[in-house]
């Protein structure tokens with residue numbers, strides 16, 4: 001079972017590419033697929049295996065419900081349409097399922113905030129349906145009683161992130177892309193030119209690849225990669241844990257979460273935010289996310305975070321109290337300080353592009369991001385204006401505050 | 403926390419916590435308690451003994467029926483010592499208790515002891531069981547479980563791991579099966595066949611995948627462990643007496659159902675030829691019980707939880723790195739028994755005792771004993787290495803798989819699915835293979851299929867199995883399944 005295009009191919013002598021994509025996570029894979037579809041010669045460089053980073057350490061929520069009306073929501077809707085239109089024929093490969101989301105609120109105040117949020121989202125094009133509190137049980141029979149409000153989001157969906165990433169890479173390979181795993185990027189070849197520098201090659205542990213463009217899809221390591229080109233990119237890791245239970249009889253139908261747990265747990269645990277996002281999977285296990293902490297790349301299990309997640313889940317679904325946790329995993333979200341991803345060319349180094357910083361939504365936003373990057377690189381007018389996502393905004397913010 | 407009965411164990415900081423009450427753990431607890439330190443011994447079983455000394459419920463069993471258990475006198479003496487320390491209050495035994503999380507001492511000042519988070523598993527007791535215990539030093543003796551290899555039909559009822567068969571016989575004196583075959587590799591197949599025969603099961607064959615010629619090159623080592631030689635001779639005699647054929651270089655390549663289609667009916671036997679090639683099946687045996695033993699895989703949950711370094715051993719198991727005091731790479735954490743390298747009960751016992759002495763800081767008082775133990779450990783380790791060398795898993799074992807053979811039974815992942823992930827989806831390491839196929843992500847958490855899937859991942863790249871292939875399959879949290887409410891701290 002010698003694998004074509006994996007180690008076998010990666011050992012081949014490096015050669016030139018139109019575009020090098022750094023990172024084989026969901027975002028890098030989506031960029032590679034859309035770029036290859038446009039006819040670019042693409043070479044993906046990944047230091048680990050397929051989806052070695054964040055993309056194998058989270059859940060596969062494709063949500064519109066958790067985004068407030070704004071640029072990120074627009075990107076989410078664009079991405080959501082890409083999933084179900086352009087990529088519809090591959091839906092089974094990555095287990096795409098539009099199971100819908102249910103967001104609930106316990107207190108009257110939180111309920112009002114939720115309905116307000118939904119109203120704003122509707123104006124931006126989201127299918128958000130207010131649920132009569134007495135009817136919540138029709139959606140989720142096992143949810144706690146006495147909730148003040150709920151909104152149903154039929155567009156919320158899920159994918160299996162590993163299968164997504166691996167299959168996007170496979171489709172990209174079928175369109176001529178080269179994927180090298182075990183290729184650690186250690187630096188760039190930059191050539192001075194009028195008005196600055198241009199990237200002409202990427203140095204890796206397996207040799208140098210010459211190229212016209214580089215897409216930095218390094219996830220939470222994107223800042224370190226940018227630094228190799230001498231530019232600053234304020235993307236940081238934000239740790240999250242997910243708990244996985246033993247297989248249970250069907251208990252939960254939608255993606256269910258409660259916005260207000262964010263606030264309630266924050267006060268107790270400094271720097272730790274927890275919101276219960278609960279969902280059943282086809283194999284019967286229940287996935288329970290998740291926590292958010294700024295602790296660098298520290299992966300050790302932390303009891304306070306795990307306890308808080310368990311608490312929030314049991315509060316939402318009392319029936320889960322006896323469900324046994326079989327495993328848990330930790331991952332690092334690529335966090336960007338203004339909660340907006342960074343998508344576009346870097347004015348400081350010609351040929352350098354960034355596609356990252358999607359924090360807790362990079363799986364759902366991956367395909368929209370890849371498609372937009374491919375349009376921008378081809379010099380086309382992008383389907384969505386990339387200005388709000390431009391890396392230049394950080395420099396502008398810094399000089400404004402200086 | 404309820405606070406009504408906050409147990410005494412919960413408020414004590416023990417000098418030493420021993421996890422696991424098999425030979426290693428018992429040896430460790432007895433030695434540490436004798437050295438005068440406060441010991442807590444924690445084990446999932448409701449009686450002391452672990453796998454090796456597993457025995458029926460003492461409260462309902464005639465003790466004379468237990469006398470025939472291996473090294474039983476040794477067990478009784480150890481237990482006697484430990485119970486005496488429990489009576490004086492120097493030691494505490496927490497039975498039916500799982501450790502689900504290990505919390506390290508606070509970095510830089512603060513609490514300097516380890517905290518073990520516990521999950522009581524037994525019947526409800528009057529006293530509130532402790533939720534945590536604290537100890538300055540840990541001795542982890544988690545033992546091992548059966549290593550298994552997939553084979554077509556192994557998901558039929560009636561196919562069992564050899565150790566599982568033995569556990570039923572030891573623990574309950576019962577078994578449903580009249581005609582059995584015992585197959586796999588290693589000396590462990592012999593006692594399993596012997597015990598089956600003793601319980602009136604007709605054992606049609608013991609199939610040993612390897613030849614015995616490789617033992618020849620280890621004669622000097624064998625000569626230094628006469629007890630092992632006489633043990634083997636005893637088994638050989640009892641197999642001969644029961645007329646059980648011992649077939650070398652023979653493997654099972656398929657298990658077929660009986661007429662009902664719901665239970666084992668027959669197996670196919672094949673020879674392992676030159677270069678490890680599995681030849682065409684030659685013979686069928688009609689059986690209703692299949693016991694498969696491919697050696698053992700150490701339990702590494704606790705070892706990973708403390709962050710101790712691991713390495714790959716001669717038998718391709720991931721094991722903890724320890725020094726000649728049984729000290730792991732994590733200060734204050736000792737490890738003994740199979741988790742440091744599969745080698746049997748007497749090696750575990752010696753390692754446990756050494757760990758107990760050193761962890762109790764009594765090494766300087768018992769210099770002669772420490773030296774003797776180190777010698778004993780060296781001798782038994784050398785024997786174990788010879789055994790591993792003589793009884794490897796056949797390199798070409800995937801030859802007997804078919805596309806439909808389930809490699810992972812929990813998640814029902816077929817061999818073809820793994821092959822597709824390797825060739826089509828670029829899974830060139832065990833972690834990627836697992837995450838793409840869900841192999842090893844179900845109930846057993848890779849205990850059953852972990853070794854097989856790691857070795858398929860390595861084989862897919864045409865290279866030998868390494869520690870890095872095995873590591874992603876050994877999990878860290880929780881060390882034992884824990885209900886959400888308990889985790890939440892209710």
Ligand SMILES: Cc1cc2nc3c(=O)[nH]c(=O)nc-3n(C[C@H](O)[C@H](O)[C@H](O)COP(=O)(O)OP(=O)(O)OC[C@H]3O[C@@H](n4cnc5c(N)ncnc54)[C@H](O)[C@@H]3O)c2cc1C
Nearest residue numbers: 023025027053054055058061185219240331361362363364
């Ligand atoms: C607990 C948790 C739950 C989550 N849940 C969801 C969810 O439900 N829905 C959702 O949409 N998102 C979710 N996310 C977020 C999502 O996982 C990320 O946004 C997404 O995976 C980011 O993808 P990426 O491709 O940008 O980064 P990554 O997947 O991290 O990919 C970056 C890749 O770059 C490689 N790399 C880094 N440096 C180098 C180098 N020098 N040379 C070569 N390669 C390099 C890395 O190895 C890595 O594979 C969750 C995250 C966490 C932690």
